[in-house]
Amino acid sequence: MPIGAAAGPVLPPNRLPGPPHRADPGRMSDTTRIGWTDLPAEVRAGVEEVLGDRVVEAVSQPGGFSPGTADRVRTAGGGRAFVKAVATHRNASTVQMHRVEAAVTAALPGHAPTPRLLGHHDDGEWVALVLTDVDGRHPTTPWRADELTAVLDTLARMAGTLTPNPVPHAPTAVERLTHDFTGWERIAADPPADLDPWAATHLDELRDIAAYGLTGLVGDTLCHVDLRADNLLIDPAGSVTVVDWPHACVGPPWLDTALLLVNVLLHGGHDVDDLLHRSSVTFGVDPDLLTGVHAGLASYFLDHARQPPPPGIPTVRAFQRLQGDALLPWVRRRLR
Numbered sequence: 001m002p003i004g005a006a007a008g009p010v011l012p013p014n015r016l017p018g019p020p021h022r023a024d025p026g027r028m029s030d031t032t033r034i035g036w037t038d039l040p041a042e043v044r045a046g047v048e049e050v051l052g053d054r055v056v057e058a059v060s061q062p063g064g065f066s067p068g069t070a071d072r073v074r075t076a077g078g079g080r081a082f083v084k085a086v087a088t089h090r091n092a093s094t095v096q097m098h099r100v101e102a103a104v105t106a107a108l109p110g111h112a113p114t115p116r117l118l119g120h121h122d123d124g125e126w127v128a129l130v131l132t133d134v135d136g137r138h139p140t141t142p143w144r145a146d147e148l149t150a151v152l153d154t155l156a157r158m159a160g161t162l163t164p165n166p167v168p169h170a171p172t173a174v175e176r177l178t179h180d181f182t183g184w185e186r187i188a189a190d191p192p193a194d195l196d197p198w199a200a201t202h203l204d205e206l207r208d209i210a211a212y213g214l215t216g217l218v219g220d221t222l223c224h225v226d227l228r229a230d231n232l233l234i235d236p237a238g239s240v241t242v243v244d245w246p247h248a249c250v251g252p253p254w255l256d257t258a259l260l261l262v263n264v265l266l267h268g269g270h271d272v273d274d275l276l277h278r279s280s281v282t283f284g285v286d287p288d289l290l291t292g293v294h295a296g297l298a299s300y301f302l303d304h305a306r307q308p309p310p311p312g313i314p315t316v317r318a319f320q321r322l323q324g325d326a327l328l329p330w331v332r333r334r335l336r
Helices: 041-051 092-107 145-161 173-181 183-189 197-201 203-215 255-267 272-278 287-305 316-335
Strands: 055-060 071-075 080-087 117-122 126-131 221-223 232-234 240-242 249-251
Touching: 041 055, 041 071, 041 080, 041 117, 041 126, 080 092, 092 117, 092 126, 145 232, 145 240, 145 255, 173 203, 173 249, 173 287, 183 203, 183 287, 197 203, 197 316, 203 287, 203 316, 221 255, 255 272, 255 287, 255 316, 287 316
Parallel strands: none
Antiparallel strands: 055 071, 071 080, 080 126, 117 126, 221 249, 232 240
């Protein structure tokens, strides 16, 4: 879900660029997104109050799963910003996520490779975030080696920038992920008919290694914990911006790098074990701990993929299944 990051919203008054390049939008996007003109007049007015000017152009952005808006906007005076807005009647959980993201983004340090919150509108029904804009695109998938290197380098630097944690109200990674990492227990209690045969005979081992992975999620680094290509932007100079922060939590400095490699694994073309070994933040981390984290994530994806889709987000379960199916063989190989 592209949002911008730069010094501020005021840029030359040219037309907005179109949506950033996506190699495989069908895997990571939803088709229920609304646009700027679908927002109630009072919400648009609230955004314009934050911007201090009238919006004259808006370009909807692809990617992500929000049922709300994701628009790059231009004002009459040439200012630019990114606006994301959603209402409780479309998806109440996404509204709460927008509120959390507003609080987190407002507390992020200015030198972090993240967007800046310019302001927000919250009338109880609609929440709209107004953030800085960047002329960037999502990384190409399958991942290009140069872009993957740039992203991994950015995550390593970001871990240093966000240590100690600058967001005092953020939950810990253990608090955030305990329920997610216990998916194997729920799968064992109610196994799906299409459960992988190897997983079906190793549920105790998978449950135990996932529990071990959870014990290692301690630290004082603010982590994003939802790293995918569509939550990253690369500008023309090659700088990387990490966007969409509603799931932020406090954990070890290597967590975001380990999570990004799930997306790399999904798209193929790279030796993820070698990347774990070569990364400055994951090198030296207990391999069983990393395997446990990925086993816990696999349980989350496979357990949630069999649930009904959330309101207004019909495609997310299929994407969760894709990630679970990609992770499980890797976990199996590492356990051997």
